[in-house]
Amino acid sequence: MSEKIYGLNTVLVLAVVFIIVGAGIGYGVSWAVGPGAVSPTDLGTLKAGFIYVGPIGDFGWSHAHDQGRQFVDDRYDWLETVYLESVPLDQTGNRIDYLINEQGCDVVFTTSYGYMDATIEAGGDHPDKMFFHCSGYKRAANVGTYFADFYQLYYLNGLMAGALTKSGKIGYVAAFPIPELIRHINAFELGAQEVNSSVTCEVKWLLTEWYDPVAARTAAESLIAAGCDMLAFTEDSPTVLQVAEENEGVYAFSHYSPMQSYAPTSCISGQLADWGVMYEDILQKIYLGQYDNTNLADVDYLWLMKEGGVELGGLFDVPINTLFIDDLDAINVTDPILGELSVYDLVMKRIDQMTDINVVFEPFTGPIYDQADMLMIEAGERATTFELLTITWFVKGVIGDPTP
Amino acid sequence: MKLRFIEIKMKKRGEKPTFMLSVIIRLLSLAMGLGVVAALFLLQGVNPLLLYFNIFRVAFFTQYGLAETLSRMIPLLCIGIGLSVPFRAKIDNIGAEGQFLVGAIAAAGVAFSFPDLPAVLLIPLMFAAGFALGALWAIPVAIFRVMGKFKGADVVLSFLMVFPAYLLIVYLVNGPWKDPEGWGFTQSPLFPVNSQIWQLPGTRIHLTILLVLALTFLIHYYLVRTKEGIPETKLGYEINVVGENPEAGAAAGINFLKIALITMIISGGMAGLAGVGEVAGNLLRLRPEISTGLGFTGIVVAWLGGLNPLGIILSSLFFAGLLAGGVEIQMAGLPVTVIDLFNGSILFFVLLAEFFMRFKIEWRILK
Numbered sequence: 001m002s003e004k005i006y007g008l009n010t011v012l013v014l015a016v017v018f019i020i021v022g023a024g025i026g027y028g029v030s031w032a033v034g035p036g037a038v039s040p041t042d043l044g045t046l047k048a049g050f051i052y053v054g055p056i057g058d059f060g061w062s063h064a065h066d067q068g069r070q071f072v073d074d075r076y077d078w079l080e081t082v083y084l085e086s087v088p089l090d091q092t093g094n095r096i097d098y099l100i101n102e103q104g105c106d107v108v109f110t111t112s113y114g115y116m117d118a119t120i121e122a123g124g125d126h127p128d129k130m131f132f133h134c135s136g137y138k139r140a141a142n143v144g145t146y147f148a149d150f151y152q153l154y155y156l157n158g159l160m161a162g163a164l165t166k167s168g169k170i171g172y173v174a175a176f177p178i179p180e181l182i183r184h185i186n187a188f189e190l191g192a193q194e195v196n197s198s199v200t201c202e203v204k205w206l207l208t209e210w211y212d213p214v215a216a217r218t219a220a221e222s223l224i225a226a227g228c229d230m231l232a233f234t235e236d237s238p239t240v241l242q243v244a245e246e247n248e249g250v251y252a253f254s255h256y257s258p259m260q261s262y263a264p265t266s267c268i269s270g271q272l273a274d275w276g277v278m279y280e281d282i283l284q285k286i287y288l289g290q291y292d293n294t295n296l297a298d299v300d301y302l303w304l305m306k307e308g309g310v311e312l313g314g315l316f317d318v319p320i321n322t323l324f325i326d327d328l329d330a331i332n333v334t335d336p337i338l339g340e341l342s343v344y345d346l347v348m349k350r351i352d353q354m355t356d357i358n359v360v361f362e363p364f365t366g367p368i369y370d371q372a373d374m375l376m377i378e379a380g381e382r383a384t385t386f387e388l389l390t391i392t393w394f395v396k397g398v399i400g401d402p403t404p
Numbered sequence: 405m406k407l408r409f410i411e412i413k414m415k416k417r418g419e420k421p422t423f424m425l426s427v428i429i430r431l432l433s434l435a436m437g438l439g440v441v442a443a444l445f446l447l448q449g450v451n452p453l454l455l456y457f458n459i460f461r462v463a464f465f466t467q468y469g470l471a472e473t474l475s476r477m478i479p480l481l482c483i484g485i486g487l488s489v490p491f492r493a494k495i496d497n498i499g500a501e502g503q504f505l506v507g508a509i510a511a512a513g514v515a516f517s518f519p520d521l522p523a524v525l526l527i528p529l530m531f532a533a534g535f536a537l538g539a540l541w542a543i544p545v546a547i548f549r550v551m552g553k554f555k556g557a558d559v560v561l562s563f564l565m566v567f568p569a570y571l572l573i574v575y576l577v578n579g580p581w582k583d584p585e586g587w588g589f590t591q592s593p594l595f596p597v598n599s600q601i602w603q604l605p606g607t608r609i610h611l612t613i614l615l616v617l618a619l620t621f622l623i624h625y626y627l628v629r630t631k632e633g634i635p636e637t638k639l640g641y642e643i644n645v646v647g648e649n650p651e652a653g654a655a656a657g658i659n660f661l662k663i664a665l666i667t668m669i670i671s672g673g674m675a676g677l678a679g680v681g682e683v684a685g686n687l688l689r690l691r692p693e694i695s696t697g698l699g700f701t702g703i704v705v706a707w708l709g710g711l712n713p714l715g716i717i718l719s720s721l722f723f724a725g726l727l728a729g730g731v732e733i734q735m736a737g738l739p740v741t742v743i744d745l746f747n748g749s750i751l752f753f754v755l756l757a758e759f760f761m762r763f764k765i766e767w768r769i770l771k
């Protein structure tokens with residue numbers, strides 16, 4: 001009996017000693033290492049805040065981001081999301097503070113290029129939180145960047161526009177002359193030139209808002225009056241498509257959201273983004289502790305066709321409106337490498353090449369000349385990611401000065 | 405108006421409502437406005453009491469919100485107090501938005517032209533230029549109000565003059581004042597350091613608040629102050645007389661054009677000052693979207709404040725709180741445009757209150 005008690009006592013004493021020693025070692029280690037990386041996963045839940053530049057009902061950029069937010073929010077119980085829409089650029093810092101201080105967000109996504117400096121500043125003000133800025137190039141220990149870019153899709157749209165244009169003039173309604181739009185306009189024109197070297201692309205600048213259906217209508221109508229019969233655009237409403245649908249012989253490409261239903265007989269193709277998969281990737285990595293507030297300085301997502309962040313079409317899973325497939329199949333072009341083939345086959349081939357793991361085709365491959373006939377990209381060379389993200393010059397064949 | 409069963413008559417009230425009564429009518433109209441918006445919230449499945457509580461809590465009882473409220477109060481008070489002056493003379497300046505924008509343009513122009521002047525010279529010069537350009541933008545309104553051949557010329561002209569001011573900014577920030585490092589965004593470069601108005605650290609409350617409070621007091625002292633119901637200054641008296649009855653004013657030898665010019669210069673100038681403060685103290689850049697409708701909200705501020713300086717201080721605080729706490733509306737899942745709807749509904753009821761203070765409705769059932 002007493003031996004048994006003795007044995008039990010030994011076990012208890014040993015347990016207490018181990019606990020004390022273990023706690024001491026643990027404390028000592030944590031003291032020596034200092035406060036570790038803060039991971040919100042300790043709490044078991046994650047709260048993400050989103051800041052949008054336009055209204056979520058714009059059916060363009062902000063709408064697409066919000067679709068992505070809802071996708072991840074519905075999918076994971078551990079995730080809570082909140083958003084603020086139509087946040088003016090100069091209110092960014094203030095709204096980030098609100099999301100963190102009042103809403104308790106662990107991570108904030110700022111979804112406009114113009115939010116770049118404010119996001120970096122907020123990263124300094126809130127070193128224990130995480131930030132992700134969409135479409136910028138500045139990062140910090142707790143600020144990462146992410147983007148799904150459309151330039152490959154605009155190039156593919158350009159191939160179709162260049163083949164189908166009757167007047168040899170294609171048009172582009174553009175909100176602001178920022179690098180993203182300049183890149184897209186250039187890609188659109190490069191695609192068109194590949195199948196029809198004399199095509200010019202006329203650009204009308206809105207310079208007002210990202211969401212401005214009234215100005216977009218005026219711009220589209222003036223492009224049509226100038227003879228353009230193929231229209232692409234970057235403005236966050238389906239207005240340009242509606243204008244194309246109203247005008248006989250004018251066709252357009254959907255932008256950002258599946259807008260083909262607004263112009264069933266005039267929408268040839270378009271560009272679609274799926275932000276949900278990217279938000280899922282980022283938030284899961286945060287949840288699992290792979291990303292924290294100390295290691296984001298090199299986290300830079302740039303998802304193109306290969307990663308599945310973007311896809312061709314005016315409707316999901318419909319890369320080309322079926323009404324136009326026969327027309328594209330009937331036009332033949334000669335490619336120096338691929339030989340003679342139809343434009344439809346060329347588009348499909350380019351999709352394969354750009355979704356290939358090695359991306360065997362890049363639209364911005366030299367020689368590419370700017371409007372002043374200066375050689376900007378040497379023959380055989382590809383533009384770097386940084387060059388593309390900060391591009392400020394237009395390729396030869398683009399008409400339209402953004403200065404009023 | 406005669407309908408089949410009922411006759412409705414609009415009658416001018418015999419005597420002016422007392423001060424207490426007018427305060428009560430205004431507060432009631434405010435409550436009715438809030439009630440209508442609450443009904444809309446309910447229809448959207450949002451608990452209005454909880455939402456109002458949250459707006460109030462964020463706007464006044466959080467450090468973040470209070471700083472934002474006071475920062476929003478600066479332009480609203482400045483515009484509202486300025487607007488109250490022509491409103492007293494029954495001149496409807498609804499174009500404070502445009503006067504605000506040209507004030508901001510003047511500030512940018514001076515700041516970019518003389519970036520090396522010391523701040524003590526440069527900032528007063530910017531305010532002077534903002535006042536001057538704002539006033540210049542307002543003078544045609546006074547002229548058309550007096551000389552115009554139709555009633556409401558002041559309303560039409562002051563409103564229409566908002567758009568050239570806006571387009572002028574769009575032109576400037578895309579053209580001559582475009583930020584060379586702005587990556588194509590429509591904005592001017594940052595204001596030179598010497599032209600930036602000092603901010604309370606960690607907030608966006610800038611020193612302009614002192615200027616605005618001082619000017620509010622001056623307007624009270626020189627134009628509004630009364631003794632036994634009669635304004636103590638000659639100008640204040642003349643403004644009131646013209647506002648109540650222009651014919652009587654003319655008969656008493658008061659030059660309406662002079663009063664119109666003086667009140668509109670004050671109003672346009674104050675809106676211009678607000679524009680200077682907003683760009684040089686808060687935003688530090690010129691952009692087309694600098695105002696977000698502050699000039700229009702200022703109209704509501706002036707009327708809800710009963711065109712009385714103390715009342716306008718309170719109503720500007722109320723609307724500033726609404727702008728700062730308005731993020732809670734979005735958090736409740738409502739679209740951002742609800743904030744505009746909110747302002748619009750309250751303006752509607754406040755103006756209705758003004759109507760009921762001047763007229764009463766009589767009706768009788770016809771047999």
